[in-house]
Amino acid sequence: MSALVLALRNAPAQRVDVGSLNPTALAGLSLADIAALTLSVGKRTVRVDDLFELSGDDSSDVVFRGDCSKLERIGAGMKSGRVTVDGDAGAYVGQGLLGGDIVVKGSAGAFCGTGMKRGRIEVTGDVADFAGAAIPGDMKGMAGGLLLVGGNAGERLGDRMRRGQILVSGNAGDYCGARMIAGTIAVAGKVGAYPGYLMKRGTLILNALPAQMLPGVVDCGSHRLGFLSLLYASWKGLPGPFGALDASACTVRRYMGDMGVSGRGELLVRGG
Amino acid sequence: MIINGVSIDDTFAEAFGMRGIRLIITAYNETWALNSANAMTGFATSVIACGAEAGIERVLSPAETPDGRPGVSVLLFAVSSKELIKQIERRVGQCVLTSPTSAIFAGLEEGDPVPLGKTLRFFGDGFQTSKQIAGKRYWRVPVMDGEFLVQDTARMVKSVGGGNFLVLADTQVQALEACEAAIREMRKLTDVVMPFPGGVVRSGSKVGSKYKALSASTNDAFCPTLRGATKSELDERIGAVLEIVIDGLTDASVKKAMEVGMREVCKIGAAGGIRRLSAGNYGGKLGQFQYHLREILK
Numbered sequence: 027m028s029a030l031v032l033a034l035r036n037a038p039a040q041r042v043d044v045g046s047l048n049p050t051a052l053a054g055l056s057l058a059d060i061a062a063l064t065l066s067v068g069k070r071t072v073r074v075d076d077l078f079e080l081s082g083d084d085s086s087d088v089v090f091r092g093d094c095s096k097l098e099r100i101g102a103g104m105k106s107g108r109v110t111v112d113g114d115a116g117a118y119v120g121q122g123l124l125g126g127d128i129v130v131k132g133s134a135g136a137f138c139g140t141g142m143k144r145g146r147i148e149v150t151g152d153v154a155d156f157a158g159a160a161i162p163g164d165m166k167g168m169a170g171g172l173l174l175v176g177g178n179a180g181e182r183l184g185d186r187m188r189r190g191q192i193l194v195s196g197n198a199g200d201y202c203g204a205r206m207i208a209g210t211i212a213v214a215g216k217v218g219a220y221p222g223y224l225m226k227r228g229t230l231i232l233n234a235l236p237a238q239m240l241p242g243v244v245d246c247g248s249h250r251l252g253f254l255s256l257l258y259a260s261w262k263g264l265p266g267p268f269g270a271l272d273a274s275a276c277t278v279r280r281y282m283g284d285m286g287v288s289g290r291g292e293l294l295v296r297g298g
Numbered sequence: 299m300i301i302n303g304v305s306i307d308d309t310f311a312e313a314f315g316m317r318g319i320r321l322i323i324t325a326y327n328e329t330w331a332l333n334s335a336n337a338m339t340g341f342a343t344s345v346i347a348c349g350a351e352a353g354i355e356r357v358l359s360p361a362e363t364p365d366g367r368p369g370v371s372v373l374l375f376a377v378s379s380k381e382l383i384k385q386i387e388r389r390v391g392q393c394v395l396t397s398p399t400s401a402i403f404a405g406l407e408e409g410d411p412v413p414l415g416k417t418l419r420f421f422g423d424g425f426q427t428s429k430q431i432a433g434k435r436y437w438r439v440p441v442m443d444g445e446f447l448v449q450d451t452a453r454m455v456k457s458v459g460g461g462n463f464l465v466l467a468d469t470q471v472q473a474l475e476a477c478e479a480a481i482r483e484m485r486k487l488t489d490v491v492m493p494f495p496g497g498v499v500r501s502g503s504k505v506g507s508k509y510k511a512l513s514a515s516t517n518d519a520f521c522p523t524l525r526g527a528t529k530s531e532l533d534e535r536i537g538a539v540l541e542i543v544i545d546g547l548t549d550a551s552v553k554k555a556m557e558v559g560m561r562e563v564c565k566i567g568a569a570g571g572i573r574r575l576s577a578g579n580y581g582g583k584l585g586q587f588q589y590h591l592r593e594i595l596k
Contacts, residue, residue, distance in 0.1 A: 189430065210429070227427065252401050252447040253429050253438055255365045260432040273366055290427065 027084040029110075030060070034092030035079055040068040041116060042077065044090075045099030049107025049126060052085035060085070090115075095135065101128040104145075117154070118161075120147045123171060133177065137161055142190065143170040148265070152177035155199065158192045158211075159185035166207065168192065176266060181218065184211045187228065195266035203230045206291060210257070214267045225284045225291035232295050235281075243283030243293060250277045251294070299592045303568025304575055306591050311462045311556065312579035313587040316345075316375045317382045318457030318547050319412060320355065320405030323394055324369035328357060334397035335370040338389045342374070343494045346514065350385040351375045351459055351545050353491030364403045365447065371405050373491045375459045375545045379410065382454055387417055390448070395421065395439070401447035404434075406547075409453030415439075416450050458587050461544035461552035464502065464520065464576040465563050470538035472571030474498070477540045479566065480559035487558060489551035490544050499541045502578055517578070535573055549587060557594045564595075 032047060042065055052060055061075035074080070082089075086107040090097060094115050101109040102121040109128045111119075117135035120128045123142035133151035139158045153175050158168035159182050166188040173192045181199035184192055184206055192211045200218035203211050203225050212231035219238035221230055231254075254276040261268045278294040299306040323338070325331035335354050342352035352374040363369035374389070376382035394402045395418060404414065415437035419426040422439040428450065429436050435450035465480075467473035481497035484490065492498075507515035518524050519531040520539045532539070542559055546552035566572050577591055 208428075229429070249444055251438070251445055252365050252367075253431070253436055253445070255367075256431045256436065256447075257429070259364075259366070290425070292427075 028082040029087040029089045030057075030080070030082040030085045031089045031091060032074070032078040032080060034090075034094065034097075035077060037093035038067060038077065038096045041096050041098050042067050043099050044097045045102030045118075045121065047074070047088060048101050048104035048109060049086045049088055050104040050124075052088065055085060057083060098135070100130075101126070101147075104128075114151070115149075119149070120145070120173075121161075123147065136180070139168050139171070139173040139192070140164070141166070142168050142173070146172045146174070148174040148176070150176040152196070153179050153183075155180035156182050156185055158183060158187050158190070160187075168209065174264060174266065178215070179213070183213075184209065184228075187211070193261070193264065193266065193268045195268070203228065203291070203293075206230075212268060222281075222283050222291055222293050224287050226288045227290045229291070230293045231278075232293060233297070235293070235295055240284055240286075242285035242287075242289070243281045244285060244289075246280040246282050246292075248277060248279045251280070252276060254278065254294075299595065301564040301567075301595065304564045304572050306560075306595055307574060307576040308592055309577050310579055310582070310591065311460070311577035311589040312582060312585035313458050313460040313462075313552060313589065314377075314584070315586045316351075316377060316457050316459035316545065317379050317454050318373060318375045318459075318545065319382060319386065319409075319452055319454040320371055320373050320547065321386075321390070321414075321452060322358065322363060322369050322371050322403045322405045324358075324363045324365050324367040324401045324403070325397065326367065326399035328368040328370075330397065330399050331368050331370045332357070334394050334400045335372050337393035337397065339372050339374070339491075339493075340393075342385075342389075343499070345375070345377050345381075345459070349376065349381060350389070351491075351493040352389075353493045353497075353545075355488060355491055356485070365401055367401075373489075373545065373547065375457060375493075377459075379412075379454065383412055386412060386414065386452070390414065391418055391421070395441070395446050395448075398443050403449045404452035406453040406455060409455040412452045412454045414450060414452045415448035418446075418448055419450075421446075455547060457545070457547045458549055458552045459545040460585065461546065461556055461587070461589055462541055462578050463556055463560055463591065464539055464541050464574075464578060465572065466520075466532065466536045466539050466574035466576060468535060468537050468571035468573065472566075473538040473540045476563045476566050476570065476572050477542055480542060480562040483562045484542070484544070484555050484559045487551070487555050489548060490546040490555040492542055492544055492555075494543055497542060499543055500539075502539070502541045505580055505584075520576075531576070533573075539576075541578065552587070553589055553594060556589055556591075560591065560595060 114132035160167040178196035197215035204223040206228040281293040339352035358369040419437040502517040503514040
């Protein structure tokens with residue numbers, strides 16, 4: 027069996043919701059069945075084979091090819107299997123993901139990983155604003171699983187995040203971890219202004235603090251935190267700098283905040 | 299059956315079904331891990347009055363512990379799930395949480411859940427935080443030397459308590475030295491602990507007493523000083539009897555520990571004053587497990 031490849035015939039002019047083209051939804055369907063499925067493109071309804079050239083037969087391993095930057099909700103809600111995007115992906119990658127792996131070999135649009143509960147999303151390039159964040163109207167953003175970003179993350183990374191882990195190898199934009207409820211965000215590069223804005227609980231692991239800090243984030247001193255050795259050990263082997271962290275280097279400078287809300291969140295600056 | 303001049307009684311050890319658990323205590327160094335583990339497994343020789351039977355299973359290297367620090371694995375046994383849960387809450391709360399630099403983790407992956415940090419976290423008075431790492435939940439409880447890290451839930455399994463054998467020797471010293479040798483070898487095994495002081499017990503008991511308030515009393519048949527005054531199990535050569543009691547996570551582990559211990563005693567043999575090996579039982583009426591000495595040593 028070979029991976030089910032969905033190669034775009036032409037880059038779509040409008041956004042296309044391809045959330046239904048995931049291993050869970052396609053399980054048991056023949057290539058002809060998949061080809062006959064319909065997708066909404068603007069006001070039009072089109073068949074899958076109008077948009078994509080199909081090949082392969084393993085629907086548990088779906089590959090999108092071509093300029094996929096207008097394809098939205100890639101891998102949304104899938105429970106298992108693997109989705110690969112050869113290139114950039116649109117918004118809402120892995121929305122509500124329940125299991126399996128999504129790999130974007132490029133950059134992803136806004137709200138990547140929103141509402142995901144389990145599984146893993148790896149974006150080798152950048153993610154736009156609101157990765158792991160709650161979409162408007164939702165109370166919670168990411169609620170579990172692992173989001174790996176090889177490049178940079180935009181603003182409001184993990185806004186209203188409830189659980190899970192986001193690891194960013196590059197930089198993160200302003201308001202990183204804003205309104206965070208729980209979970210862990212680690213950024214290897216720099217973070218923008220005001221990390222932890224209105225953060226209730228959860229952990230931001232940073233290498234340095236930005237110049238613009240909230241007054242509600244308070245310094246609690248330098249400490250060795252034992253849980254970090256377990257956390258770092260669990261990351262061992264992951265791509266990027268987090269996979270190579272020394273599990274015994276657990277001393278951090280701990281800041282708590284945002285005292286404007288419950289203030290049980292923490293910003294841990296590595297190296298203490 | 300006679301091995302190296304040691305007569306093996308045609309009898310069996312009678313053991314009981316218990317609930318057992320393994321916990322891993324880590325600390326800044328081995329000394330502090332042992333301080334905590336010794337306190338936690340202290341006063342845990344017999345369920346008759348201690349609520350639990352416990353001991354240190356072995357010392358763990360940093361590579362063997364979840365947080366990469368020196369550690370100790372302890373085994374704890376109780377007569378019921380309810381009692382085990384109660385004992386863990388008390389002992390971990392008073393002996394591990396209190397011990398500088400300590401952390402505690404589940405040592406068994408399978409079994410029924412037992413609250414560990416789940417209840418102890420409330421010591422944090424709202425400042426406690428949880429982390430889910432690799433599918434397991436941990437609690438971080440702020441304490442005066444930093445944070446007490448404790449796994450949310452541990453696992454307990456059906457296990458065996460009360461495996462035993464008796465060493466009958468010419469003198470008290472010979473019996474003691476034989477038991478010390480046996481314990482040294484038995485402590486190399488995993489899944490078992492010998493919960494009495496130094497692993498050895500001298501006050502073997504029988505069921506019942508002339509005093510109504512007591513459910514157990516001295517095993518007069520094995521008391522050398524009563525040899526002429528009671529229905530003794532001892533002949534004129536036996537000057538002392540000591541017992542080794544074994545609790546294990548599995549039936550097989552108890553059996554193995556009995557075999558290792560008894561063979562070590564037999565190595566000393568009659569030349570070292572060891573005359574007999576026997577075992578404690580209740581006629582086979584009380585315990586779920588029977589360990590026949592001759593079968594184990596054949």
